[in-house]
Each structure stands twice: as structure tokens, then as C-alpha cells.
Amino acid sequence: MKLTILGGGGFRVPLVYGALLNDRAEGRVTEVVLQDLDDRRLYAVTRVLAEQAAGVPDAPTVTATTDLDEALHGADFVFSTIRVGGLAGRADDERVALEQGVLGQETVGAGGIAYGLRTVPVAVDIARRVARLAPDAWVINFTNPAGLVTEAMSRHLGDRVIGICDSPVGLGRRIARVLGADPGEAFVDYVGLNHLGWVRGLRVAGRDELPRLLADPALLGSFEEGRLFGTDWLQSLGAIPNEYLHYYYFNREAVRAYQEAEKTRGAFLREQQARFYEEACRTGVRALDVWDRTRAEREATYMAENRETAGAGEREADDLSGGYEKVALALMRAIARDERTTLILNVRNRGTLAALDADAVVEVPCLVDANGAHPFAVDPLPGHASGLVGAVKAVEREVLSAAGSGSRATAVKAFALHPLVDSVNVARRLVESYTSVHPGLAYLT
Incomplete structure (x- = not known):
């Protein structure tokens, strides 16, 4: 079975490959293709994977390419883990938002909208290519904002795209x-x-x-x-x-903590991972050891500002091991082998939440089998939760509309309607600043 990982030079790819190495069952993945735009990142990650596979009999073969169409041909499963704009883009998303006094975070609020606006066009192009080159493939979307991107792709792939999150x-x-x-x-x-x-x-x-x-x-x-x-x-x-x-x-406290932090999460990860890729490419260095050390630091500092604001202390050891790769593997096994299981996934609503339309992607428990993911019936959300979900889904829809039409006015509307953006004028300044720093938003006119 062939698995293609888009964004294959990404830092968390070894988590996925490590999970594949432990799968010895019939019908397992035997071929992994890594696709990325950056040759250097691919080289570093393939070194880590080679060291992971050392001594493991019949480890899945690994090849790397920068050619998207080549990577997709013949794929049974496609993992989408792309990051449009890289960590530099994430750092800019956070910085611009904080300059306007609103939350700078890659998936929530202004940062998530900016990330979505430049990611959706790329994700839609990928979905169209999958539909053409690998129509029988299942796409498992890791790319953030996961619900928004999954919904964008589902308009071209239907229920054959499923979003996952480890939270x-x-x-x-x-x-x-x-x-x-x-x-x-x-x-x-x-x-x-x-x-x-x-x-x-x-x-x-x-x-x-x-x-x-x-x-x-x-x-x-x-x-x-x-x-x-x-x-x-x-x-x-x-x-x-x-x-x-x-x-x-706790928005006010979170914004203040991020403004007072020495550097934003994106800036921290940009510097940390630049060191990783540089070191992992050096001759004579054990790339896997470098990756393990970097991952431990990354996980320990996750949401550090929020925990400090709340006095929550350090993360527990059991929470430092990730988990999204386990969800992905369980999902893939359930579909490929018809091993029925229950997972919390991002799928089309289909009446699960009465307040949202059928095509809205929601995150709910699903029964998974060879025919895909089927959301369980759930009780309605209470009013406070339903109102927040409805407001954020409306913002996602404006993002999708702006990405499809190229309308700058619609992009402003997306920002202005978000519960964590407190002024239309702030929304206008956000769009102005984001379009000035992100070449990927030049389509907004």
C-alpha cells in the first residue's frame, strides 16, 4: 500500500513513520513517498527516517520528490501536512495580529484567518489533483486550520477527505x-x-x-x-x-501574555527548526538524536503562555508524546482493512449538529469502516457553545468565499466577524498588514 505525505519535509513526519514501523499486520503501508517543495528539508527528514528504520525488517520504503503529480500517482492514502508560507509565515501571522492588539495564534482568531486565506487556494489545488490523479485515494488532512482546510477540500473530494487533530x-x-x-x-x-x-x-x-x-x-x-x-x-x-x-x-490574559513573551510561538519554532534542519543535514551527525532532542523541547513548551497565565505548571510526561500519528494510523487501518473503530474526526456534518448545514465540517466522534467515517448522532450543544460554533463557522465560510473569489472586502468581513476581533477598523488594518507581508495573499483585490 502506498502512502504519500505532502509536506514530507515537515518536522512531525518521523512520528508518522515511527507508527508505520510498528505496524506488522497484513495490508500495511509498504511504500512512503515524501513530497515537499524544499529539497533540504526532505534530505534531513529522510535521514531521520533511515535511522528509524535501521534494523527493522521489511520497513516501508521511502522516496522523496518535489514533484506533486509524481507523488500522487498510484497513492492509496494521501496525508496533507503542508504549511503554506512556512514557519516564517506563522511568525508573521502572530506578529501582525499582536500589533493590532488581538490574538496572534496560527489557528484561532486573526492568525488562523490569515493562515486559512493563504492555505485554502493551495489545498483546493491539491484536492483537484488528487481527484484527477488518484481518484480512489483517501486524503487525511493534518493541515491547519484543520476544519477549514478539510471543508475546502471536501468540496472537490466529498467524504474521501477526513481531517484529524490530536487535541x-x-x-x-x-x-x-x-x-x-x-x-x-x-x-x-x-x-x-x-x-x-x-x-x-x-x-x-x-x-x-x-x-x-x-x-x-x-x-x-x-x-x-x-x-x-x-x-x-x-x-x-x-x-x-x-x-x-x-x-x-481568557482572551485578554492570553493576548497580554503573548505580547509580553520574549518571542511568539511561531518565532520560537522558526528558530528551533532552522537549527534542527541545519544540524540534521551535517555529515557524521545522528539526525534521529537531533530530532528527538528538538521534539522534546517543542512538546514541553506547547501553549506555555497559556499555562503560565493560568498557573497551570509544566505539561505532564504522558502529554509529551504527541498522538496525531496514532489517530492517523488508526483511521487508515480502519478504512484499508475494514477494522471498525471509533475516532474523533473532522467530517461533513450531515445533520449531526442541527444548527449547521450538511456540508459544514464538524469535529465529532465517528464510526470508521471501509466506507469511511460516519458521524454519530449527538445531542445539541447548549446555547453558549452553539452560538460560538455558529459564529466561527460563519467566519470560515467567509474565508472560503474570499479564497474562491479573491475579494478583499470579503476577507475584511471574515476578520471583522470573528469573536476575537473587536473592530471593523482593526479588521481592515489586519488585511492591509497581512497582504503586505504575505505574497500568498496577493490574489486579494
């Missing part, structure tokens, strides 16, 4: 762990959009254990979300929010 998985795992339950045996009632969802229940053997957690302040405050949001706020909500909702519920 809901990590949240469900932490809740199960603190309740003494086996995460593999628990059903997580999680509903929302990507980076905008809530756990409303955790059922073990048919019994919802979440009320027990919410009723116990000591237990509730013993894991990351309890420390991040505060036990009293979680009890008021009656649910456990995705960590990214900290940007909404």
Missing part, C-alpha cells in the same frame, strides 16, 4: 486517566469544530463518568484542563473544553 484525543485520554478508566474502552462525547469543542460526557460500560469528575474539585483540578481553566469555570460549564478555548474564555 480531542489527548483531552479524552487525560479525562479517562484521572477517572481511572481505560482510554481505549471509553466513549468520549466530544462535539464542536476543530480547536473549538467540548467534552460533555465520558461513558464507560454505558455509564457517564464525567459528572463524578465535575463534582470533585480536587479531582477536577488534578489534570491540565482543570488547572488551565479553573475548576469553578469547568463546573459552571458542565463540560471540559478543548484547551484552545482558553483563547476565547
Whole structure:
């Protein structure tokens, strides 16, 4: 089976390959093609993968190319992990937003809109090429903003594109762990959009254990979300929010923390990964050791500003191991081998949330089999959550419209309608600044 990874020079690709090395079952991936625009990044990552595969019998073969069409031909699965504009673009997204006094983050608020505006045209082109060159392939989208990009691609690939994120998985795992339950045996009632969802229940053997957690302040405050949001706020909500909702519920504190930080997350990662790629390309250096060391630092500093603002302390060791590659592999296995499983995924709504139309991509539990991902029926969201989901989905739709039409006015509207952008004039200045620093937004007129 052939797996093509777009953005194959990306830093997290070795996580995916490491998971593939542990898969010995029939029908496993035997061929991996890495596609990237940057030869140097491809060289560094292929070195890491070669060292991972050392001594592993029948390890999947790895080839690398900068030719997108060549990479797609004959693919059974396509992982889209592209980052349009690279980490330099992310750093600019964050900086421009903070200069206007609004949140600078790659998926939430102004930064997420800017990232989406320059990513959607590229993702749509990829979707069209997949439809033409590998019509039977399944596309698993890792590219952020994951829900928005998945929806853009679904307009050309239908249900054969599925978005994934490790945040809901990590949240469900932490809740199960603190309740003494086996995460593999628990059903997580999680509903929302990507980076905008809530756990409303955790059922073990048919019994919802979440009320027990919410009723116990000591237990509730013993894991990351309890420390991040505060036990009293979680009890008021009656649910456990995705960590990214900290940007909404504590926006003023988050913006201030980012403004006061020595450097933004994007700037930190840009410098860190520049060092990684430079060092990993050197002769005589063990690229895998360099990657392991860099990844440990990257994971430990994740959302550091938010945790500092909330006094949440350091991340727990169990949360430093990633997880999105495990979700991707489980999804791929379920489809390729018809191994039915339940995963939280980004898929078309199809009536799952009554407040949204059928084609809106939502993040919900799904039953996955050989025919793809099928969302479970869920209870409606409470009013406060439904209103926020509706507002953010409306912004996503304006982003898609602006990307399709090239309308600068529609781009301004997307920014202005976002709950974390507090003025139409700020929205206008954001569009002006983003178009001046991002060549990829030159299409907006």
C-alpha cells in the first residue's frame, strides 16, 4: 500500500513513520513517498527516517520528490501536512495580529484567518489533483486550520477527505486517566469544530463518568484542563473544553501574555527548526538524536503562555508524546482493512449538529469502516457553545468565499466577524498588514 505525505519535509513526519514501523499486520503501508517543495528539508527528514528504520525488517520504503503529480500517482492514502508560507509565515501571522492588539495564534482568531486565506487556494489545488490523479485515494488532512482546510477540500473530494487533530484525543485520554478508566474502552462525547469543542460526557460500560469528575474539585483540578481553566469555570460549564478555548474564555490574559513573551510561538519554532534542519543535514551527525532532542523541547513548551497565565505548571510526561500519528494510523487501518473503530474526526456534518448545514465540517466522534467515517448522532450543544460554533463557522465560510473569489472586502468581513476581533477598523488594518507581508495573499483585490 502506498502512502504519500505532502509536506514530507515537515518536522512531525518521523512520528508518522515511527507508527508505520510498528505496524506488522497484513495490508500495511509498504511504500512512503515524501513530497515537499524544499529539497533540504526532505534530505534531513529522510535521514531521520533511515535511522528509524535501521534494523527493522521489511520497513516501508521511502522516496522523496518535489514533484506533486509524481507523488500522487498510484497513492492509496494521501496525508496533507503542508504549511503554506512556512514557519516564517506563522511568525508573521502572530506578529501582525499582536500589533493590532488581538490574538496572534496560527489557528484561532486573526492568525488562523490569515493562515486559512493563504492555505485554502493551495489545498483546493491539491484536492483537484488528487481527484484527477488518484481518484480512489483517501486524503487525511493534518493541515491547519484543520476544519477549514478539510471543508475546502471536501468540496472537490466529498467524504474521501477526513481531517484529524490530536487535541480531542489527548483531552479524552487525560479525562479517562484521572477517572481511572481505560482510554481505549471509553466513549468520549466530544462535539464542536476543530480547536473549538467540548467534552460533555465520558461513558464507560454505558455509564457517564464525567459528572463524578465535575463534582470533585480536587479531582477536577488534578489534570491540565482543570488547572488551565479553573475548576469553578469547568463546573459552571458542565463540560471540559478543548484547551484552545482558553483563547476565547481568557482572551485578554492570553493576548497580554503573548505580547509580553520574549518571542511568539511561531518565532520560537522558526528558530528551533532552522537549527534542527541545519544540524540534521551535517555529515557524521545522528539526525534521529537531533530530532528527538528538538521534539522534546517543542512538546514541553506547547501553549506555555497559556499555562503560565493560568498557573497551570509544566505539561505532564504522558502529554509529551504527541498522538496525531496514532489517530492517523488508526483511521487508515480502519478504512484499508475494514477494522471498525471509533475516532474523533473532522467530517461533513450531515445533520449531526442541527444548527449547521450538511456540508459544514464538524469535529465529532465517528464510526470508521471501509466506507469511511460516519458521524454519530449527538445531542445539541447548549446555547453558549452553539452560538460560538455558529459564529466561527460563519467566519470560515467567509474565508472560503474570499479564497474562491479573491475579494478583499470579503476577507475584511471574515476578520471583522470573528469573536476575537473587536473592530471593523482593526479588521481592515489586519488585511492591509497581512497582504503586505504575505505574497500568498496577493490574489486579494
